[in-house]
Amino acid sequence: MKKEPLLHVDGVHWHYEDTAAPALTEINLSLYPGEVVGIVGPAAAGKTTLLLTLSGLIPANYAGHFRGERKTAAQHGIVFQDPETQFIGLTVEEELAFSLENVGYTDEQIEHRIGEVLELVSLQGFAERSPFELSGGEKQRVAIASALSHAPEVLLLDEPTSELDPVGAREVFSLLRRLKQENEMTIVVSSHATEELAAFCDRMILLAEGQIVLDLPVRDFFSRIDVLDEHGIFVPEVIRLYQMLCKEGVLPKAGRLPLDVEELSRLYQAAHLVREGSL
Ligand SMILES: Nc1ncnc2c1ncn2[C@@H]1O[C@H](COP(=O)(O)OP(=O)(O)OP(=O)(O)O)[C@@H](O)[C@H]1O
Ligand SMILES: [Mg+2]
Structure with a gap:
């Protein structure tokens, strides 16, 4: 990398x-x-x-x-905590069009790009909706779509x-x-x-x-x-649990830190199999 x-x-x-x-x-x-x-x-x-x-x-x-x-x-796009404070469009389409109009795209190019970014954020079919009347997650996805409109x-x-x-x-x-x-x-x-x-x-x-x-x-x-x-x-619980299991000798200390429950359970299974003598 x-x-x-x-x-x-x-x-x-x-x-x-x-x-x-x-x-x-x-x-x-x-x-x-x-x-x-x-x-x-x-x-x-x-x-x-x-x-x-x-x-x-x-x-x-x-x-x-x-x-x-x-x-x-x-190029970069930036998204803030509260998307609503930045919305100015009456529809999602209008909202996304504002940022694209400034750089001189034609109407066709704007429409095409709006379709693409709505697909990127899985909001196909939302073009005519009011950005203010969406769920919190949908609003934030509109804000992300807007940040992505110039393909940063x-x-x-x-x-x-x-x-x-x-x-x-x-x-x-x-x-x-x-x-x-x-x-x-x-x-x-x-x-x-x-x-x-x-x-x-x-x-x-x-x-x-x-x-x-x-x-x-x-x-x-x-x-x-x-x-x-x-x-x-806040340290994720799964990491604290892993540390505790290492301390108790249930898991070997030199292992790779698990970042989610699935990774931890795989480590546990591997250690368990070793103890049972099945490996
Ligand atoms: N526009 C501003 N004018 C003056 N001081 C500011 C401004 N924005 C932030 N600060 C000050 O700069 C410092 C860092 O603030 P910042 O908002 O970057 O922290 P943060 O880590 O994002 O905090 P939070 O978790 O509350 O969002 C703070 O002391 C804050 O009061
Ligand atoms: Mg902050």
Whole structure:
């Protein structure tokens, strides 16, 4: 996966105007093609600010002091926590057309692209619906469709499921999983849903007080329970259970960290078979 980075920030420091402390300090980050990166951190850690910085909206659209460098040739789309606050169209079609009209597509091209992105997010047949009268998960999928309308290489999402019920959250993560698998999208997503992130991300970043505390491949990241606990990050139950089973000698300690129940049960079965002498 180590090709040229799609996006690179170097020594970034950002201080919002009229605030006591910088929101980001000394941020170094390279994002590689096809990577899926999760960002976690306590409230006010700087997750939203980091995503705005990756997108270039900081410093372009915000008042403050910026130091460092952001290099990218890649297009990106960005999705925020509450999609509704950004909707302006009376229909889903109109909503998606706004972002495409700005770049001078013809009506036919716009209609064609809208059909394509609605298919990408599995909302075929929703073109005439009001975006305000959809379920939370559907609204967020319209926001994702809008972010995807220009076929960006990088998709940035800031807590895309925090306002959704469990059904809506599952819808959004299964869409993201599909974009990863079928479209090889490069995705950066901040979220408190660590169980979903553990099962979905290749790499995880822990942000605290505007600094990167951990930036590791997903299994290494969730092995650092001490650091995650220290920062109040919810460690998925399956990982805690695994650690407990290792401690009790039920599972061998040197194994690969399981990221979901299926992986844990496979480890358990393997260890069980060894003990029974069937292997
Ligand atoms: N537009 C803004 N103007 C001034 N200060 C801001 C602005 N946005 C965020 N901040 C400050 O920057 C710091 C980081 O905020 P940020 O919203 O990036 O954190 P976060 O990790 O996304 O938090 P949360 O989990 O609550 O979403 C906080 O101290 C916050 O008060
Ligand atoms: Mg935030």
